[in-house]
Amino acid sequence: MPPKTIAVILAAGKGTRMKSSRAKVLHEVFFKPMLHHVLDAVVQADIEQIAVIVGHQRREVLASIDHYAHLPVIQKEQLGTGHAVLCTKKACAESEQVMILCGDTPLIRPETLQEMIKTHAGAQSTVTLMTTILDDPFGYGRVISDEQGNILEIVEQKDATEEQRKIGEINAGIYLVEREFLFNALRQVGTDNSQGEVYLTDIIAIANRQGHMVHKFVHPEAIDVLGVNSRVELARAHAELQMRHNDKIMLSGVTMYSPESILVAPDCSIGGDSVIQAGVRITGDSTTGREVQLETGVVLHKCRVGNRCRIGAHSVLHNCTIEEEEHIPPLTYRVG
Incomplete structure (x- = not known):
């Protein structure tokens, strides 16, 4: 039998760049909140369980997803993505591996998630990270690899050197991690960075230090992993979903x-x-x-x-x- 997988969806942030009084994940993209698109992809990928991490406007966010089967997890303080995932330890207790996604990626496809799970199993990885290549990677965490293409670490934009900022391969924000390693690693992550937060990305460097297998799942379609952080990106995501639907109609x-x-x-x-x-x-x-x-x-x-x-x-x-x-x-x- 395949390992039991739980999807953990990060939906606790404020989304300050949206310039809105509404939680970012509740902004509509192609007729429904962007968080719903992520949940639909996870459900269609046949992932057994879902935990949704909420914080900012948690009542409104939970009310909008009450028709989805999920485990709500409350992040009372916004202390970073690593801290948010750490809050799900109890919810993940019965799963063998954890897929971590952001609630602001409405273009992710279920077949991409299924392929990532298959690749993770085939490589016998402890951690698999989805990456993609951007012409303009500004704002994204850069993937630092060795000469053989193995991931060494992820460096966030604000912490990157000038040389690292020239790297086009970015962290797409989707991870598949063995549960036991994940929560052990997150307890070791500090806050020595420009944001003073617990970065989820630090688990990559920890896995490498401990000799665990870290695998890269490179997704060629960068638009599929677009994170919506502004009204401009919201419009791009809407246009992409509109055209996907129109393509089906024309076909x-x-x-x-x-x-x-x-x-x-x-x-x-x-x-x-x-x-x-x-x-x-x-x-x-x-x-x-x-x-x-x-x-x-x-x-x-x-x-x-x-x-x-x-x-x-x-x-x-x-x-x-x-x-x-x-x-x-x-x-x-x-x-x-």
């Missing part, structure tokens, strides 16, 4: 012109051989039949559109039923 037999400008909510369905022009927005569990023509700028919310309908440009329809082969003139505004 199902729907034509989209300028798909990057078209927004279709995940709870909506579009019939085959339909054509959607630029700037269309479809939300609210709307459905369309086959061979539907949606012209530029159409907005549908809670609508049912029959086969072979044409909706004229810049029409806004709310809670409407459009019968088969009906044509709606451009600039129509209709409710009910």
